[in-house]
Amino acid sequence: MGSKSRENLYGASVRAAAERAADARREADRLKVVEEKRKATKPVFQFEKDLLSAAHNMNGDKLAQLAAVPIERYQHLFENSTGIDLRNYIYAPFEYRKISNATDDMKKVISNAEEALRRIARKSKLNEIRVRKYEITLGTPGDGPDGTKQ
Numbered sequence: 001m002g003s004k005s006r007e008n009l010y011g012a013s014v015r016a017a018a019e020r021a022a023d024a025r026r027e028a029d030r031l032k033v034v035e036e037k038r039k040a041t042k043p044v045f046q047f048e049k050d051l052l053s054a055a056h057n058m059n060g061d062k063l064a065q066l067a068a069v070p071i072e073r074y075q076h077l078f079e080n081s082t083g084i085d086l087r088n089y090i091y092a093p094f095e096y097r098k099i100s101n102a103t104d105d106m107k108k109v110i111s112n113a114e115e116a117l118r119r120i121a122r123k124s125k126l127n128e129i130r131v132r133k134y135e136i137t138l139g140t141p142g143d144g145p146d147g148t149k150q
Contacts, residue, residue, distance in 0.1 A: 045062075045065050047066075047077070054066055055093065063106060063109065064105050066093075066105070074093075074115075074116035075116035075119050077089055078090060079120060090134060093112070114136050118138055122138075
């Protein structure tokens with residue numbers, strides 16, 4: 001029986017296993033870099049811009065983000081905008097009113113915009129008059145458009 005060293009017996013398989021392990025580490029590093037770059041290039045949520053564009057693009061991801069925005073942010077946007085910008089910001093969420101099978105996110109965006117306008121209307125009689133043109137009930141949810149009980 002000849003004496004062969006372990007290196008001669010197992011060397012090739014050990015080297016092959018080491019190469020496979022190194023390849024696996026390189027692949028994991030490559031995937032990590034790809035994932036980091038994907039996250040870095042993911043578009044950032046910009047409330048005002050996305051509110052306007054989502055009404056036309058029907059982007060589900062943006063709609064979900066818009067639905068998660070608190071009413072106070074809608075109110076702040078409406079109160080601090082003027083002219084054509086204000087009109088565009090108000091009418092953008094109301095585009096979803098035209099959709100008969102609106103998603104829950106669309107309904108939430110409409111609801112948030114309407115509630116923001118109701119809050120603005122409660123601040124003064126002039127604001128109430130201004131908000132009425134958007135066909136929003138200003139009283140409690142059971143009230144008609146003119147504030148009377150239905």
